[in-house]
Amino acid sequence: MADKAGKGMFKNTAVRMIAALVAVGVFSGITLVFVYNYAMPKIQTNVKAETDRAIRNIFPGASRIESTREEDVSRVMDARGGLLGYAFTAEGNGYQGCIKLIAGVDAGLSGMKGMEVIESQETPGLGAEIAGGTFKEQFKGLSIVHPIEYVKNRKPQKPYQIEALTGATISSRAVVNILNRRIREIRGLLKGK
Amino acid sequence: MKDFIKGLWRQNPVFVQVLGMCPTLAVTTKALFGFSMGMATTFVVVSSGVMISAIRRFVPEQVRIPMFTVIIATFVTAADYFLKANFFQISKALGPYIPLIVVNCLILGRAEAFASKHGVLRSFLDALGMGLGFTCALIVLGAVRELLGAGTVFGCRVMWKGFTNWIVMLLPAGAFMTLGFLVGIFNIVDKRVKKGKKQGTAAADRR
Numbered sequence: 001m002a003d004k005a006g007k008g009m010f011k012n013t014a015v016r017m018i019a020a021l022v023a024v025g026v027f028s029g030i031t032l033v034f035v036y037n038y039a040m041p042k043i044q045t046n047v048k049a050e051t052d053r054a055i056r057n058i059f060p061g062a063s064r065i066e067s068t069r070e071e072d073v074s075r076v077m078d079a080r081g082g083l084l085g086y087a088f089t090a091e092g093n094g095y096q097g098c099i100k101l102i103a104g105v106d107a108g109l110s111g112m113k114g115m116e117v118i119e120s121q122e123t124p125g126l127g128a129e130i131a132g133g134t135f136k137e138q139f140k141g142l143s144i145v146h147p148i149e150y151v152k153n154r155k156p157q158k159p160y161q162i163e164a165l166t167g168a169t170i171s172s173r174a175v176v177n178i179l180n181r182r183i184r185e186i187r188g189l190l191k192g193k
Numbered sequence: 194m195k196d197f198i199k200g201l202w203r204q205n206p207v208f209v210q211v212l213g214m215c216p217t218l219a220v221t222t223k224a225l226f227g228f229s230m231g232m233a234t235t236f237v238v239v240s241s242g243v244m245i246s247a248i249r250r251f252v253p254e255q256v257r258i259p260m261f262t263v264i265i266a267t268f269v270t271a272a273d274y275f276l277k278a279n280f281f282q283i284s285k286a287l288g289p290y291i292p293l294i295v296v297n298c299l300i301l302g303r304a305e306a307f308a309s310k311h312g313v314l315r316s317f318l319d320a321l322g323m324g325l326g327f328t329c330a331l332i333v334l335g336a337v338r339e340l341l342g343a344g345t346v347f348g349c350r351v352m353w354k355g356f357t358n359w360i361v362m363l364l365p366a367g368a369f370m371t372l373g374f375l376v377g378i379f380n381i382v383d384k385r386v387k388k389g390k391k392q393g394t395a396a397a398d399r400r
Contacts, residue, residue, distance in 0.1 A: 042278035
Protein backbone atom coordinates (compact mmCIF):
# COMPACT_ATOMS: atom_id res chain seq x y z
CA MET A 1 0.00 0.00 0.00
CA ALA A 2 2.57 2.47 1.13
CA ASP A 3 4.74 2.25 -1.97
CA LYS A 4 2.19 3.83 -4.30
CA ALA A 5 0.90 6.21 -1.67
CA GLY A 6 1.07 9.98 -2.09
CA LYS A 7 1.39 12.38 0.81
CA GLY A 8 -2.27 12.14 1.73
CA MET A 9 -2.17 8.38 1.62
CA PHE A 10 0.80 8.29 3.93
CA LYS A 11 -1.17 10.09 6.58
CA ASN A 12 -3.94 7.64 5.98
CA THR A 13 -1.62 4.68 6.53
CA ALA A 14 -0.37 6.17 9.75
CA VAL A 15 -3.94 6.57 10.98
CA ARG A 16 -4.68 2.99 10.03
CA MET A 17 -1.64 1.73 11.83
CA ILE A 18 -2.54 3.59 14.98
CA ALA A 19 -6.16 2.49 14.79
CA ALA A 20 -5.19 -1.14 14.35
CA LEU A 21 -2.76 -1.08 17.25
CA VAL A 22 -5.27 0.64 19.51
CA ALA A 23 -7.92 -1.91 18.60
CA VAL A 24 -5.63 -4.79 19.43
CA GLY A 25 -4.59 -3.16 22.67
CA VAL A 26 -8.19 -2.59 23.74
CA PHE A 27 -9.14 -6.16 22.89
CA SER A 28 -6.18 -7.49 24.82
CA GLY A 29 -6.91 -5.30 27.83
CA ILE A 30 -10.56 -6.30 28.02
CA THR A 31 -9.78 -9.98 27.63
CA LEU A 32 -7.21 -9.88 30.38
CA VAL A 33 -9.55 -8.11 32.77
CA PHE A 34 -11.99 -10.99 32.46
CA VAL A 35 -9.31 -13.64 32.78
CA TYR A 36 -7.84 -11.88 35.78
CA ASN A 37 -11.18 -11.60 37.53
CA TYR A 38 -11.83 -15.26 36.95
CA ALA A 39 -8.41 -16.52 37.99
CA MET A 40 -7.22 -14.25 40.80
CA PRO A 41 -9.47 -15.50 43.61
CA LYS A 42 -8.64 -19.09 42.71
CA ILE A 43 -4.92 -18.38 42.63
CA GLN A 44 -5.08 -16.76 46.04
CA THR A 45 -6.96 -19.74 47.43
CA ASN A 46 -4.30 -22.05 46.01
CA VAL A 47 -1.44 -20.09 47.53
CA LYS A 48 -3.17 -19.97 50.90
CA ALA A 49 -4.00 -23.67 50.80
CA GLU A 50 -0.40 -24.50 50.09
CA THR A 51 0.88 -22.34 52.93
CA ASP A 52 -1.66 -23.87 55.30
CA ARG A 53 -0.67 -27.38 54.31
CA ALA A 54 2.99 -26.61 54.90
CA ILE A 55 2.25 -25.10 58.31
CA ARG A 56 0.16 -28.11 59.31
CA ASN A 57 3.00 -30.38 58.28
CA ILE A 58 5.37 -28.47 60.51
CA PHE A 59 2.91 -28.26 63.42
CA PRO A 60 0.96 -31.55 63.38
CA GLY A 61 -1.31 -30.40 66.22
CA ALA A 62 -2.19 -27.06 64.66
CA SER A 63 -5.85 -26.20 64.65
CA ARG A 64 -5.85 -22.45 64.20
CA ILE A 65 -3.46 -20.30 62.21
CA GLU A 66 -3.67 -16.60 62.94
CA SER A 67 -1.85 -13.91 61.09
CA THR A 68 0.10 -11.45 63.18
CA ARG A 69 0.63 -7.80 62.48
CA GLU A 70 3.79 -8.76 60.67
CA GLU A 71 3.39 -9.89 57.12
CA ASP A 72 4.32 -13.53 56.49
CA VAL A 73 4.44 -14.45 60.18
CA SER A 74 1.57 -16.38 61.67
CA ARG A 75 0.77 -17.60 65.14
CA VAL A 76 -0.09 -21.29 65.31
CA MET A 77 -2.44 -22.53 68.04
CA ASP A 78 -3.56 -25.98 69.10
CA ALA A 79 -7.17 -26.99 69.64
CA ARG A 80 -7.29 -25.51 73.17
CA GLY A 81 -5.90 -22.18 72.03
CA GLY A 82 -2.41 -22.74 73.40
CA LEU A 83 0.39 -21.17 71.41
CA LEU A 84 2.36 -23.84 69.57
CA GLY A 85 4.76 -21.47 67.91
CA TYR A 86 5.25 -19.21 64.94
CA ALA A 87 5.31 -20.03 61.26
CA PHE A 88 6.91 -17.73 58.75
CA THR A 89 8.10 -17.61 55.18
CA ALA A 90 11.76 -17.18 54.36
CA GLU A 91 13.46 -16.83 51.05
CA GLY A 92 16.88 -16.27 49.58
CA ASN A 93 19.25 -17.35 46.88
CA GLY A 94 20.05 -20.99 46.35
CA TYR A 95 22.37 -22.62 43.88
CA GLN A 96 20.23 -21.95 40.84
CA GLY A 97 17.56 -19.52 41.87
CA CYS A 98 15.34 -18.41 44.66
CA ILE A 99 14.56 -20.85 47.44
CA LYS A 100 11.32 -20.19 49.28
CA LEU A 101 10.69 -21.88 52.60
CA ILE A 102 8.07 -22.01 55.27
CA ALA A 103 9.52 -22.65 58.68
CA GLY A 104 8.16 -23.00 62.17
CA VAL A 105 9.70 -22.20 65.53
CA ASP A 106 8.41 -22.94 68.99
CA ALA A 107 6.74 -20.32 71.17
CA GLY A 108 9.89 -19.59 73.15
CA LEU A 109 12.00 -19.12 70.00
CA SER A 110 14.46 -21.69 71.27
CA GLY A 111 13.95 -24.50 68.77
CA MET A 112 12.71 -25.14 65.28
CA LYS A 113 9.59 -27.14 64.60
CA GLY A 114 10.52 -27.88 61.02
CA MET A 115 10.61 -26.43 57.58
CA GLU A 116 9.05 -27.04 54.19
CA VAL A 117 10.41 -26.05 50.80
CA ILE A 118 7.77 -24.18 48.84
CA GLU A 119 9.79 -23.27 45.81
CA SER A 120 13.25 -24.10 44.55
CA GLN A 121 15.11 -24.51 41.31
CA GLU A 122 17.92 -26.64 42.69
CA THR A 123 19.54 -29.44 40.69
CA PRO A 124 17.31 -32.52 40.51
CA GLY A 125 18.77 -35.40 42.49
CA LEU A 126 21.28 -33.22 44.32
CA GLY A 127 20.22 -29.81 45.60
CA ALA A 128 16.54 -30.57 45.14
CA GLU A 129 16.91 -33.06 47.99
CA ILE A 130 16.65 -30.15 50.42
CA ALA A 131 12.92 -30.79 50.08
CA GLY A 132 13.40 -34.50 50.74
CA GLY A 133 12.59 -36.22 54.00
CA THR A 134 16.03 -36.91 55.39
CA PHE A 135 17.29 -33.38 55.08
CA LYS A 136 14.05 -31.80 56.24
CA GLU A 137 13.78 -34.04 59.30
CA GLN A 138 17.00 -32.60 60.68
CA PHE A 139 15.29 -29.29 61.31
CA LYS A 140 12.67 -30.78 63.60
CA GLY A 141 13.66 -29.83 67.12
CA LEU A 142 16.87 -28.16 66.02
CA SER A 143 18.12 -25.68 68.60
CA ILE A 144 18.15 -22.08 67.42
CA VAL A 145 19.59 -20.52 70.56
CA HIS A 146 22.81 -20.50 68.57
CA PRO A 147 22.81 -19.77 64.79
CA ILE A 148 22.34 -22.98 62.79
CA GLU A 149 25.49 -24.53 61.41
CA TYR A 150 26.09 -27.26 58.90
CA VAL A 151 28.73 -29.98 58.95
CA LYS A 152 29.89 -32.07 56.04
CA ASN A 153 30.13 -35.85 55.81
CA ARG A 154 29.82 -36.55 59.52
CA LYS A 155 27.08 -36.71 62.09
CA PRO A 156 26.26 -33.38 63.73
CA GLN A 157 27.75 -33.05 67.25
CA LYS A 158 25.93 -30.01 68.59
CA PRO A 159 22.15 -29.50 68.90
CA TYR A 160 22.30 -26.60 66.49
CA GLN A 161 24.05 -28.47 63.69
CA ILE A 162 22.72 -30.25 60.64
CA GLU A 163 24.48 -32.46 58.16
CA ALA A 164 24.79 -30.94 54.70
CA LEU A 165 23.69 -32.97 51.70
CA THR A 166 26.56 -34.72 49.97
CA GLY A 167 27.14 -33.06 46.62
CA ALA A 168 24.85 -30.17 47.43
CA THR A 169 26.72 -28.13 50.00
CA ILE A 170 25.71 -24.86 48.37
CA SER A 171 22.02 -25.69 48.51
CA SER A 172 22.32 -26.87 52.11
CA ARG A 173 24.24 -23.77 53.11
CA ALA A 174 21.66 -21.62 51.34
CA VAL A 175 18.87 -23.12 53.44
CA VAL A 176 20.86 -22.62 56.63
CA ASN A 177 21.67 -19.01 55.77
CA ILE A 178 18.12 -18.18 54.76
CA LEU A 179 16.83 -19.59 58.05
CA ASN A 180 19.44 -17.91 60.21
CA ARG A 181 18.81 -14.51 58.68
CA ARG A 182 15.05 -14.83 58.94
CA ILE A 183 15.11 -16.21 62.48
CA ARG A 184 17.17 -13.22 63.58
CA GLU A 185 14.60 -10.94 61.97
CA ILE A 186 11.70 -12.78 63.55
CA ARG A 187 13.33 -12.55 66.97
CA GLY A 188 13.59 -8.78 66.55
CA LEU A 189 10.02 -8.48 65.34
CA LEU A 190 8.51 -10.52 68.16
CA LYS A 191 10.61 -8.92 70.85
CA GLY A 192 9.09 -5.58 69.89
CA LYS A 193 5.77 -6.63 71.40
CA MET B 194 -6.53 -31.95 6.10
CA LYS B 195 -3.01 -31.67 4.73
CA ASP B 196 -2.63 -28.51 6.78
CA PHE B 197 -3.36 -30.51 9.91
CA ILE B 198 -1.20 -33.56 9.19
CA LYS B 199 1.97 -31.73 8.24
CA GLY B 200 2.46 -30.33 11.73
CA LEU B 201 2.36 -33.81 13.18
CA TRP B 202 5.00 -35.32 10.94
CA ARG B 203 6.47 -33.76 7.83
CA GLN B 204 6.98 -30.36 9.43
CA ASN B 205 7.00 -31.38 13.06
CA PRO B 206 7.97 -28.21 14.94
CA VAL B 207 10.46 -29.94 17.22
CA PHE B 208 11.98 -32.74 15.16
CA VAL B 209 11.99 -31.09 11.73
CA GLN B 210 11.77 -27.35 12.14
CA VAL B 211 13.62 -27.36 15.47
CA LEU B 212 11.53 -24.44 16.71
CA GLY B 213 10.75 -23.49 20.29
CA MET B 214 13.77 -25.21 21.78
CA CYS B 215 13.73 -23.26 25.03
CA PRO B 216 10.59 -24.85 26.51
CA THR B 217 11.35 -28.12 24.74
CA LEU B 218 14.61 -28.58 26.53
CA ALA B 219 13.80 -26.92 29.80
CA VAL B 220 10.51 -28.40 30.93
CA THR B 221 10.69 -31.98 29.69
CA THR B 222 12.07 -33.53 32.85
CA LYS B 223 8.75 -35.34 33.22
CA ALA B 224 6.24 -36.55 30.66
CA LEU B 225 3.47 -34.72 32.50
CA PHE B 226 5.30 -31.39 32.25
CA GLY B 227 5.88 -31.96 28.55
CA PHE B 228 2.19 -32.65 28.13
CA SER B 229 1.12 -29.54 30.05
CA MET B 230 3.57 -27.34 28.20
CA GLY B 231 2.40 -28.80 24.90
CA MET B 232 -1.26 -28.21 25.71
CA ALA B 233 -0.64 -24.62 26.79
CA THR B 234 1.32 -23.98 23.61
CA THR B 235 -1.37 -25.63 21.50
CA PHE B 236 -4.00 -23.41 23.07
CA VAL B 237 -1.96 -20.30 22.34
CA VAL B 238 -0.98 -21.23 18.80
CA VAL B 239 -4.55 -22.22 17.90
CA SER B 240 -6.33 -19.23 19.39
CA SER B 241 -3.82 -16.69 18.16
CA GLY B 242 -3.75 -18.35 14.73
CA VAL B 243 -7.52 -18.17 14.39
CA MET B 244 -7.63 -14.61 15.66
CA ILE B 245 -4.85 -13.41 13.39
CA SER B 246 -6.33 -15.16 10.40
CA ALA B 247 -9.70 -13.55 11.11
CA ILE B 248 -8.33 -10.02 11.25
CA ARG B 249 -5.62 -10.46 8.62
CA ARG B 250 -7.29 -8.07 6.14
CA PHE B 251 -7.33 -5.22 8.65
CA VAL B 252 -3.72 -5.51 9.70
CA PRO B 253 -1.47 -2.84 8.19
CA GLU B 254 1.64 -4.60 7.03
CA GLN B 255 4.03 -2.26 8.83
CA VAL B 256 2.69 -3.00 12.31
CA ARG B 257 1.77 -6.65 11.91
CA ILE B 258 4.53 -7.99 14.15
CA PRO B 259 3.60 -5.83 17.18
CA MET B 260 -0.04 -6.67 16.65
CA PHE B 261 0.64 -10.39 16.47
CA THR B 262 2.83 -10.15 19.54
CA VAL B 263 0.15 -8.40 21.56
CA ILE B 264 -2.44 -10.98 20.54
CA ILE B 265 -0.11 -13.85 21.38
CA ALA B 266 0.86 -12.29 24.70
CA THR B 267 -2.81 -11.93 25.61
CA PHE B 268 -3.47 -15.61 25.07
CA VAL B 269 -0.29 -16.62 26.85
CA THR B 270 -1.27 -14.58 29.89
CA ALA B 271 -4.71 -16.15 29.82
CA ALA B 272 -3.18 -19.63 29.69
CA ASP B 273 -0.80 -18.78 32.51
CA TYR B 274 -3.61 -17.56 34.78
CA PHE B 275 -5.74 -20.55 33.90
CA LEU B 276 -3.00 -22.99 34.88
CA LYS B 277 -2.25 -21.09 38.08
CA ALA B 278 -5.93 -21.14 39.01
CA ASN B 279 -6.68 -24.77 38.18
CA PHE B 280 -3.41 -26.69 38.08
CA PHE B 281 -1.38 -24.93 40.69
CA GLN B 282 1.30 -27.59 41.17
CA ILE B 283 1.95 -27.98 37.46
CA SER B 284 2.11 -24.26 36.97
CA LYS B 285 4.61 -24.00 39.80
CA ALA B 286 6.77 -26.71 38.31
CA LEU B 287 6.76 -25.09 34.90
CA GLY B 288 7.59 -21.77 36.50
CA PRO B 289 8.57 -18.99 34.11
CA TYR B 290 8.32 -21.20 31.04
CA ILE B 291 4.59 -20.67 30.64
CA PRO B 292 4.90 -16.87 30.30
CA LEU B 293 7.86 -17.53 28.04
CA ILE B 294 5.57 -19.17 25.48
CA VAL B 295 5.31 -15.59 24.20
CA VAL B 296 8.76 -15.84 22.70
CA ASN B 297 8.30 -19.37 21.38
CA CYS B 298 9.12 -18.80 17.72
CA LEU B 299 6.78 -21.61 16.75
CA ILE B 300 3.83 -19.36 17.51
CA LEU B 301 4.93 -16.15 15.84
CA GLY B 302 6.30 -18.30 13.04
CA ARG B 303 2.92 -19.89 12.34
CA ALA B 304 1.19 -16.52 12.63
CA GLU B 305 3.55 -14.92 10.16
CA ALA B 306 3.99 -17.82 7.75
CA PHE B 307 0.51 -19.26 7.71
CA ALA B 308 -2.30 -17.60 9.64
CA SER B 309 -1.71 -14.13 8.17
CA LYS B 310 -2.04 -15.53 4.66
CA HIS B 311 -4.76 -18.16 4.89
CA GLY B 312 -8.41 -18.45 5.87
CA VAL B 313 -9.68 -19.15 9.37
CA LEU B 314 -10.42 -22.85 8.93
CA ARG B 315 -7.09 -23.70 7.32
CA SER B 316 -5.24 -21.63 9.90
CA PHE B 317 -7.08 -23.44 12.65
CA LEU B 318 -6.11 -26.84 11.26
CA ASP B 319 -2.54 -25.76 10.67
CA ALA B 320 -2.21 -24.40 14.20
CA LEU B 321 -3.86 -27.46 15.72
CA GLY B 322 -1.51 -29.75 13.83
CA MET B 323 1.53 -27.77 14.84
CA GLY B 324 0.40 -27.57 18.44
CA LEU B 325 -0.30 -31.29 18.70
CA GLY B 326 2.93 -32.12 16.90
CA PHE B 327 4.76 -30.01 19.44
CA THR B 328 2.86 -31.67 22.29
CA CYS B 329 3.66 -35.18 21.07
CA ALA B 330 7.32 -34.35 20.71
CA LEU B 331 7.42 -32.91 24.22
CA ILE B 332 5.65 -35.93 25.68
CA VAL B 333 8.10 -38.32 24.03
CA LEU B 334 11.06 -36.27 25.17
CA GLY B 335 9.65 -36.00 28.67
CA ALA B 336 8.82 -39.70 28.84
CA VAL B 337 12.32 -40.76 27.81
CA ARG B 338 13.98 -38.41 30.27
CA GLU B 339 11.62 -39.34 33.09
CA LEU B 340 12.06 -43.05 32.38
CA LEU B 341 15.85 -42.94 32.49
CA GLY B 342 16.21 -40.15 35.02
CA ALA B 343 13.65 -41.21 37.58
CA GLY B 344 12.48 -44.67 36.48
CA THR B 345 8.89 -43.55 35.98
CA VAL B 346 6.62 -42.43 33.16
CA PHE B 347 3.74 -40.08 33.97
CA GLY B 348 4.59 -40.75 37.61
CA CYS B 349 4.12 -44.53 37.36
CA ARG B 350 7.04 -46.76 38.25
CA VAL B 351 8.28 -48.55 35.13
CA MET B 352 11.85 -49.53 35.80
CA TRP B 353 12.69 -52.45 38.01
CA LYS B 354 13.52 -52.02 41.67
CA GLY B 355 17.13 -51.13 42.25
CA PHE B 356 17.41 -49.30 38.94
CA THR B 357 19.92 -46.49 39.32
CA ASN B 358 18.44 -43.22 38.15
CA TRP B 359 20.48 -41.50 35.48
CA ILE B 360 20.26 -38.09 37.03
CA VAL B 361 22.08 -36.58 34.07
CA MET B 362 18.92 -37.14 32.04
CA LEU B 363 17.09 -34.64 34.25
CA LEU B 364 19.82 -32.04 33.81
CA PRO B 365 20.15 -29.83 30.72
CA ALA B 366 22.76 -32.17 29.25
CA GLY B 367 20.20 -34.99 29.25
CA ALA B 368 17.77 -32.78 27.37
CA PHE B 369 20.26 -32.19 24.58
CA MET B 370 21.24 -35.85 24.37
CA THR B 371 17.65 -37.06 24.27
CA LEU B 372 16.70 -34.48 21.67
CA GLY B 373 19.70 -35.45 19.53
CA PHE B 374 18.84 -39.14 19.62
CA LEU B 375 15.18 -38.50 18.95
CA VAL B 376 15.90 -36.27 15.95
CA GLY B 377 18.22 -38.99 14.67
CA ILE B 378 15.61 -41.71 15.08
CA PHE B 379 13.01 -39.45 13.53
CA ASN B 380 15.18 -38.94 10.46
CA ILE B 381 15.85 -42.64 10.04
CA VAL B 382 12.15 -43.46 10.22
CA ASP B 383 11.33 -40.57 7.92
CA LYS B 384 13.81 -41.77 5.31
CA ARG B 385 12.45 -45.31 5.46
CA VAL B 386 8.92 -44.03 4.98
CA LYS B 387 9.92 -41.87 2.02
CA LYS B 388 11.85 -44.71 0.44
CA GLY B 389 8.89 -47.02 0.85
CA LYS B 390 6.62 -44.46 -0.77
CA LYS B 391 8.97 -44.00 -3.72
CA GLN B 392 9.17 -47.73 -4.31
CA GLY B 393 5.40 -47.91 -4.06
CA THR B 394 4.89 -45.29 -6.75
CA ALA B 395 7.61 -46.79 -8.92
CA ALA B 396 5.90 -50.15 -8.70
CA ALA B 397 2.60 -48.53 -9.60
CA ASP B 398 4.20 -46.86 -12.62
CA ARG B 399 5.53 -50.13 -13.91
CA ARG B 400 2.15 -51.69 -13.80
